[in-house]
Structure formats: C-alpha cells, structure tokens
Amino acid sequence: MGSGIETMVEKLVVPTVKVACGFKVEDNELIALVGFAMAPTSREVLTKVSFWLFKINGSVLKCGICDRGPLTRKGLFLHLTRVHREEVKALVRDELTRELKKVAHAGKADLL
Ligand SMILES: [Zn+2]
Numbered sequence: 100m101g102s103g104i105e106t107m108v109e110k111l112v113v114p115t116v117k118v119a120c121g122f123k124v125e126d127n128e129l130i131a132l133v134g135f136a137m138a139p140t141s142r143e144v145l146t147k148v149s150f151w152l153f154k155i156n157g158s159v160l161k162c163g164i165c166d167r168g169p170l171t172r173k174g175l176f177l178h179l180t181r182v183h184r185e186e187v188k189a190l191v192r193d194e195l196t197r198e199l200k201k202v203a204h205a206g207k208a209d210l211l
Contacts, residue, residue, distance in 0.1 A: 104192065104195060104199075111144055111145065112184065112188055115152070115191055116187060119153045120160075121172050122176070129145075140198045140199065144191060148191050151163050152187065153175060
C-alpha cells in the first residue's frame with residue numbers, strides 16, 4: 100500500500116464525518132479535495148463509512164462508535180473528529196482499499 104492511500108485517507112476523514120452528521124458534501128468540494136478522477140470512488144467511501152458513524156433513534160442522534168448521545172449534528176461532528184479520528188481513518192482506509200481494488204480490476208487505478 101503506497102503513501103498515496105494515506106494522503107487520501109487524511110483528506111477523506113472530515114468529509115466522511117460531515118456526511119455522517121447529515122451535512123452536505125458537494126461534488127465540487129470533493130473534486131477540489133481529491134481530484135476529478137478520485138471523486139466517484141471517494142463518494143462511495145463517504146457514503147459507506149458514514150453509515151457506521153452515527154445512530155439515529157427518532158430524533159435522537161448518537162455516536163455510532165461508542166453510543167454517546169444524544170448529540171447535536173455539530174456535537175457529533177466534533178466528537179467524531181476529536182475522539183474517534185483514528186477509528187474513522189481505519190474505516191476509511193479499509194473502504195478505500197476495497198473500492199480501489201474494484202477500480203484496479205476495471206483497469207483504471209494507479210494507486211495500488
Ligand atoms: Zn463516540
């Protein structure tokens with residue numbers, strides 16, 4: 100695994116947490132961050148990983164990793180980026196690796 104992946108993982112932590120907290124990440128924001136070629140793969144990663152980062156029960160929002168809550172969306176954002184940064188990175192790394200392998204099979208990736 101090259102250092103290209105770690106750079107991508109770092110870049111995707113905040114957008115992934117944003118999506119988990121219900122904030123929008125626009126396509127141009129993602130493209131500015133990772134480049135046009137990696138934007139679709141990054142979107143897949145954001146969508147999949149964000150799912151594990153929150154729990155919602157009625158209107159009560161909780162942390163998907165440690166069950167802390169209720170939290171506001173902003174509170175969850177701060178909690179995930181401060182307390183669970185390493186866990187989020189690990190989840191992003193796993194999912195990104197999986198997505199890149201798919202792309203590599205299609206003959207389009209140069210990161211692996
Ligand atoms: Zn937590």
